[in-house]
Amino acid sequence: MDNKKALVLFSGGVDSTTALAMAVKKYGADKTAALSISYGQKHSKEIEAARKIADYYGTELLELDLSKMFEYSSCSLLKQNEDADIPKESYEEQLKDTDGEPVSTYVPFRNGLFLASAASIALSLEAEIIYYGAHSDDAAGSAYPDCSKVFNDAMNTAIYEGSGHKIKILAPFVEWNKKQVVAEGVKLGVPYEMTWSCYEGGDEPCGECGTCRDRREAFLANGLDIK
């Protein structure tokens, strides 16, 4: 693979597709690579979305399978935990029952692992920037501790220092909510109808899980009628 300027952590969902559009605009499709990581999720359909969108933008897509890392996890997002239901309520509701613990869809230290993986690969490609689509709704209190500001700051430092000052994380949406992310994407002409978010493994979005609700709301707020 040719050297790159930017590597985008890319799930095929709303936020990371918007981040990909920004990277391509700034560095060009040739100098941007996207990284999609399988982790044993029920919604492997997002990988198919990622392939189509990378193709649409003409960027190289790297696919990694880290599902073995989570083989002992009881997280409800994972295929191996088929019987574990994915909650159909808001994070606020979910947190009432967890006693300060992460929610059942927290994948153990997933974001730390994904950012570290991106750092290793970015260094090999001589890229300087990792685009990371985290935004302010993600943290949702203690629901996802690997989305908190204190985690993000520490991980940024670890990657900058541990890479010999070669790699920086750019999280352009970290102070924005999802509506603002979509507003930016609309300006950039992001093909949101190609993205996939739903946590369930179905052929169509369920429309009821936390992530289906979030995206629907952000689309409607921007005049987009997409499920």
Added chain:
Amino acid sequence: MDNKKALVLFSGGVDSTTALAMAVKKYGADKTAALSISYGQKHSKEIEAARKIADYYGTELLELDLSKMFEYSSCSLLKQNEDADIPKESYEEQLKDTDGEPVSTYVPFRNGLFLASAASIALSLEAEIIYYGAHSDDAAGSAYPDCSKVFNDAMNTAIYEGSGHKIKILAPFVEWNKKQVVAEGVKLGVPYEMTWSCYEGGDEPCGECGTCRDRREAFLANGLDIK
């Protein structure tokens, strides 16, 4: 796998074997797991050593293959870069030629990736502690930026915060040199003759690479005649 108390990042070398001995002493072999990660290294012989030593201690060994993560790296430790020579001189000598850059045996952000992987797995096993055999000789100036104190501190914070305050890294040797690590291991009865360090892929240690020199010196200082 049953739940554990401690997960040891375990290469089968001198430092991590000493860390394993400490964890087993504190938590017992049943409550300790060891994690060995392949990354495409020429010296895959260290994995064989890791298996034998885990068996000796009666601890479960998890093996992960992350070599795909480094497929674009030019690091001289990797099998795919067969023609890249592993330097036969001290780190001080090597650094004279790198102009402040990491040495050719720096594997891109490897330690960050390994610690993040250990955090994901430790959470799944409900372990509380990751043992990490880093010591004060490792950093060697700018040779390995992912061994620096500022990196270690940031990564510790990222893992503690990103795990919802569930996981801590214990690096008992971080202020010790390798001689002191071996001195501790001698007290614990560590079977150092079973460990493997050499970076070359040979059947016997080469005796000339940086890591062969380091271990030989630490052994001799403790009265052990092991190559």
